Amino acid sequence: KKRRKTDTRAGSVDWQKRCVALEMQLLRFRLQAGKIRELLAEKMQELELRVTESDQRAERAKKQVQYSNSLANVQPSESENSVFRRYQDLTNQVQEKDAVIKRLEVQLEKQILVRAQEAKIIEEKAAKIKDWVTFKLREVSVVRTPLTPRDSIQLLKKHYSQPQPGGVDRLHHLNVPSQPQPGGVDSPSPQPGGVDRLHHLNVPSQPQPGGYPAAGPFTHLIYKNITVPVYTTLKGKATQISSVPLHDDDSGSEDDSGSLASLRTSTLGPERKGSTPGSPRAVKRGVSMSSISSESDYAIPPDAYSLESDYSEPEHKVQRTSSYSCESLREPEMLEKSGYLLKMGSQVKAWKRRWFILRNGEIFYYKSPSDVIRKPQGQMELNSSCRIARGEGAQTFQLITEKKTFFLTADSPNILEEWIRVLQNIFKVQASSPIAMETTTAKPTVRGWLTKVKHGHSKLVWCSLVNKVFYYYRNQDDKLPLGQLRMREAVVEEVDRSCDSDEDYESSGRGFLSSHCTLVVHPREQSPTYLLIGTKQEKDTWLYHLTVAAGSSASFKVGTEYEQLVGNLLDVEGDPDSALWRSESLCFCKDGLRSPLTTLPSEALQTEALKLFKSCQLFINVLVESPSIDYHMSLAQNALQVCLTHPELQNEMYCQLIKQTNRRTPHNSSLTQCWQLLAVCVALFLPQQHFLWYLRQYLQRHADPRSEVGKYAVYCQRSVERTLQNGEREAKPSRMEVLSILLRNPYHHSLPxxxxxxxxxxxxxxxxxxxxxxxxxxxxxxxxxxxxxxxxxxxxxxxxxxxxxxxxxxxxxxxxxxxxxxxxxxxxxxxxxxxxxxxxxxxxxxxxxxxxxxxxxxGETERERLLLTYQVNDEVHQGHFPVNKELALEVAALMAQVEHGDLDRPAPSSASCSSPQPKTQQILLQALGRFYPKHYKQDCSMDQLRDLSERLATKWSVLRGCSASECVRIYLTVARKWPLFGAKLFHAKPLPLSSVEQSQVWLAVNEDGLCVLDYTMVSHLLVTYSYQSVITFGGCRDDLMVVVSQTKEQGGGKKSVEKLVFALPKPKSSLCPNPRYSLLYCQTQGIV
Structure with missing residues (x-):
């Protein structure tokens, strides 16, 4: 029993373990079975998908085969013979097409050759046409009647002066300047078949032989309003007779064709004094002055004569008819005069003494009074477009006519005043009404071409409203107006087409436009003047500005709502408590503009004003950040450039900026950026008329140093006063200027x-x-x-x-x-x-x-001497200052002592005394490279350079303990021993007209005269011209012209006149003031 019980217990334990093991195996089996089922399902799906794709590919392949068979039209039962015949047919077709292609290629090549020949012929014809047009534009005279061609040209200029509606987007890039015609011709006579093309021809200037290439863009930008002046020598001083270079036809006449004759000396012999032009015997006997003038056509300046009475005309002996007076004037005014004047020649810019007679609105000049019965050597026709420009001297003036400019000099200031007074009387009589010849620098409020109708007579004129005076001119570039209307208290109204003046005007057959607008200006105690205007926009602009000038702001019925409100503010004198400041039209509104705030003369400008508002909105609403700062810079530059290109938009710009900042939400980045744009704007230009008053009042209302907006307002106030003081700008703001305003808080600095x-x-x-x-x-x-x-x-x-x-x-x-x-x-x-x-x-x-x-x-200071020393040494380094090799080492040592101080060299007992240390050697090489003439060390080997550095170190060591100021004094003392110290050297090429034989020379201008130096050897002086021998100097086309007189034979008393022309690089030739002109001017003025 005990054994059976033990076996039973052991068996029960085994079954339990086995049961657990089996359950684990079963679980693993289930997991494996699940994975297998999943893999099997995936494989099945994959296979099914592949089968489906295979079926689809097979179907597509079958369809492609069928489609290919249908395209090839090849039947499976077709025989080999039919296929071969088809192949032959296709081959024949290909050969025929190849033949056609080759034939067409040959024809194309022939056509290309023909077109190339035609293009060459057309280019030759175009070149001939350009030459012909250039020649005609220089020679053709202005035909004032009929005025139809001139009027059409002026209307065309007016058309191009305004931006076109279809091309508003190109306003930023379009620039159509009106080019003045050569020789002062306003409008050339119409030529057959060529009138319409005259405005589109571009005749490039031909480069002078031996000249220089054109200047870069910066030269044309910065010196676009700068020209080379022309000076002459009178009374031992330089007198400017022209602010622009002379041309060959300036002051030209028939008497300029004579050869260069010799000049008499300034001291006349006793035998000459008895028959001077002013002596009684010369007048009574009728002695011809050709005995004197035939020897020389070039006169000596008045101050060069030993006796003042030699060529002066006694008042009671001069043959003149100046007693004639105009009865229609209030007081007798002389209209005729005669007498001697000096006239500048055209070929050689020297003075010629001529007898001038002013009669019947024309000036004739002869060699002498006795030659008046002969044909005059030249004449000048005077009309209302002529004008007089006084020179810097007391006896020189310019008579500027439509064709030429005449430079004249009188013997005394009194004679000069008499001639100018008579000429001005002539101009007054010829003008329709006397005009006060007052010059103003004020900026026109509005200007343009209008047709003026008065007393039934019409005329297309250039009109300009300056302050409260309406001027009208014959041409756009004229300085003397044909007339003027005082707008103070005048009545300005718009009239309909039924007025008598309009009917008379249209009945004359010279109507301005079929749909023109008419304004009537009725000044006090004067008859009305009608202005015919082409478009409604122009009419609104003229009506508004004329009304403002007339002082009718109390009852503003013209202009936009914004302009009327500004006028009402002006009427209440900008009362701070007035409700007008809070008017909706004057304050900020989130909605965009639907129409401009100011009256503009054209639809294109109105469109541009709305685009300007959009640009400002982008600048204001996009936050300024450092990475994208270029975006705001471009917006500001482009917007302000538009305002500079079209001044009509300047008032509009200020009105938009003020509206955007007025009663806007404070502490807003958009408000600050709008004030920043206004701060950039006030330094460039200012608004006109009552808009300037409005801007000042607005800035005064916001000026407060406790807030950021108030600080910007204070800064703008300072900028406004500075702009009024120094005038407006010429160019858009630079990148540096815009960035400083946007990033550096300009109100913190008086100089931002x-x-x-x-x-x-x-x-x-x-x-x-x-x-x-x-x-x-x-x-x-x-x-x-x-x-x-x-x-x-x-x-x-x-x-x-x-x-x-x-x-x-x-x-x-x-x-x-x-x-x-x-x-x-x-x-x-x-x-x-x-x-x-x-x-x-x-x-x-x-x-x-x-x-x-x-x-x-x-009186030079230490700093001036130091900088002058460095500048002279730079000329030594460039080879423009003559020094031998030994002196070059001396001055290099002086400069090294000034720059580095004492030279640090090892003691003599040192083992390295034979060769300098690396640091010392580097300093010596730097001193040689910077202070020693580069042409002396150009071909030196390394051994020679080391020898040079050793010699430099020796001379440098001698200067140990010498101060920088002492070295500078020694350097300048040595440099000033050269006679041409301080002279400015210019690389020039003598033109064929000059007597200088070298192809390249140096022109050295110093206070003693003008020197011509050998280009290869600066110390070799070729020729020197003293300032006493200089008659005229200045620009002649693109070159430098100097007219000098020199004695041919020593003691012979005869002088020859020589015209020197040099070609210089374009930037230097256009640089004014230039050292060569300034030195010549200062020396002849006797400054030093």
Whole structure:
């Protein structure tokens, strides 16, 4: 029993374990079975999918086979013969098509050759037409009647002066300047078949032989309003007779064809004094002055005569008919006159003495009074378009006619005043009504071509409203108006087409437009004047501005709602408590503009005003962030450029900005950015008329130094006053200017912008300026900081580098604004590198000596001497200052002592005394590379350079303990021993007209005269012309012209007149003021 019980217990334990094991196996089996079923299902699905895809591919293949068989049209039962025949047919067709292609290719080649020949013939014809048009434009005279061709041309100019509705998107890039016709011709006579094409021809200027290539874009931008003046010598001083270069036909006449004759000396012999032109015997006997004038057509300046009475006309002996007076005038005024004047010649710019007679509105001139019975040598027709321009001297003036400009000089200031008074009397009589010849620098409020009708007579005129005076001119470029209307208290109304003046006008067959608008201007105590205007937009603009000028703001019924509200504010004198300030039209509105806020003269400008508003909205509403700052910069530049291109939009721009900031939610980024755009705008231009008053009142209301908006308002107030003081800008804001306004809080600085000015000793000084700072103001700040005298005392000037990277510098005029210079420089850089401009490169300003006189050395400061030394050494380094090799090492050692101080060399007992240390050797090589003439070490080997450095080290060591100021004094003392120290050298090419034989020379202009130096050897002087021998100098086309008189034989008393013409690089030839002109001018003025 015990054994059975034990077996039973053991068996029960085994079954339990076995049961557990079996359950585990069963569980594993179930898991494996599940996985197998899943894998089997996946495999089945995959196989089913493959079968389906196979069926689909088989179906597609079957369809493709059927489609291919149908395309090939090949039947399974077709025989081999039919297939071969089909192959042959296809082969024949291919061969035929190849033959046709070859035939067409031959015809195409023939056509290309024919077209090329035709194009060549057309180009030749076009060149001939251009030459013919150029020749005709220079020679053809202006035909005033009939006026139809002139009127059509002026209307065409007016059409192109306004943006077109279909091309509004191109307003930012379109620039159609009106080119004046050569020779002063307003409108050429119509030629057969060529009138309509005259305005579209582009006649490029032909380069002069031996000339230089054209200047870069920066030169044309920064000097676009600068021309080379022309001076003459009178009474030992330079007198400017023209602000533009002379042309060959200026002051020309029949007497200019004579050859160059010799001049008599300034002292006349006793035998000549008895028969001078002014002596009684010469008049009584009728002695011809050809005995004197035939020897020389060139007169000596009045101050060169030993006796003043030699060529002066006694008042009671001169043959004249000046007693005639005009009875219609209130007081007798002379209308005729005769007498001697000096006239500038055309080929050789020298003075010629001629007898002038003014009679019947024309001026005739002869060699002498006795030649009046002969044919005159020339004549000048006077009319109301002629004008007089006084020169800088007391005895010189210009008579500017429609065809030519005549330069005349009287013997005395009294005679000059008599001639000018008589000429002005002639102009007054010829004009329809006397006009006060007052000049104004005010900006026109509105201008354009209108047809003026008065007393039944119509005329197309250029009209301009300046302040409260309405001027009308014959042409757009005229300075003397045909008439004027005082708009103060005048009545301006719009009339319908039924008025008598309009009917008379249209009945005359010269109607302006079939649907013109008419305004009537009725000044006090004058007859009414009718103005015919082509479009409704122009009519609204003229009506509004004329009404404002007439002072009818109390009852504004013209202009937009915005303009009327501004007029009402003006009537209440800007009362701060007036409800007008809170008018809905004057305050900020979330809705966009549907129409411009101001009256604009054309539909295209109205569209552009709405686009301007969208640009401002993008600038205001997009948050300014540093990574995307270029986006806001481009928006601001483009919008303001549009306003500069179209001044009519300037009032609109200010009205939009004021409306966007008026009563807007404070503490808003959009409000701040709008004030920032206004801060950029006020430095460029200002609104006109009562909008300027409105801007000032608005800024005054918001000026508060406790808030950010108030600080911007204070800054804008300062900018407005500065812009009124220095005038408006010429170019859009630069990148630096916009970034400074947006990122630097300009209201924290009185001078929000700054830029470094570099000196010749590789140092610089940072100078601050604002948007209206001129070069003169900029230099005043600079000289105070660096301890130098004013530029006119020191002879220093401000220069900029060239954006192209060439070794070229541009001298800046004192009146130019620094911001305009930077903007034009950036614009030129973008044009030179389109798509690559990143804003990392900025303009480089340099302050260096420009004029050097011996008298300036008396009061020069230490800083001036130091900078002058570095500048002279730069000329030595370039080879423009003559020094031998030994002297070159001496001056290089002096400059090394100034730059580095004492030379550190090892002691004589040192083992390395035979060769300098590496650091010392590097300093010596740097001194040689910077201070030693480069043409002396150009072909030196390494051994020779080491020998040079050793010699330099020896000379440098001698200067141990010498101060920098002492070295500078020694250097300048040595340099001033050269007779041409301080002269400005210009690389020039003498033209064939000059007597200089060399193909290339140096022109050295110093205070003693003009020197011509050998190009290969600066120390070799070819010829010198003293300032006493200079008759005329200045621009002649694109070249430099100097007319001099020299004695042919020593003691012979005869002088020859010589005209020298030199071709210079275009940027230097157009640079004004240029050192060569300034030196010539200053010397002949006797400044030093």
């Amino acid at each position: 912008f700054s830029i470094p000015v570099h000196f010749m000793n590789i140092t610089y000084q940072v100078v601050g300026f604002d948007g209206s700072t001129t070069v003169d103001e900029f230099l005043s700040t600079l000289t105070q900081r660096v301890g130098m005298r004013k530029p006119h005392l020191s002879g220093f000037a401000l220069f900029t580098d060239d954006p192209s990277g060439r070794d070229l510098e541009h001298c800046l005029q004192p009146s130019v604004k620094i911001c305009d210079v930077i903007s034009k420089w950036e614009q030129a850089l973008k044009e030179l590198h389109p798509g690559k401009y990143e804003g990392t490169r900025i303009v480089r300003l340099m302050y260096k000596s420009r004029l050097c006189f011996r008298a300036q050395a008396k």
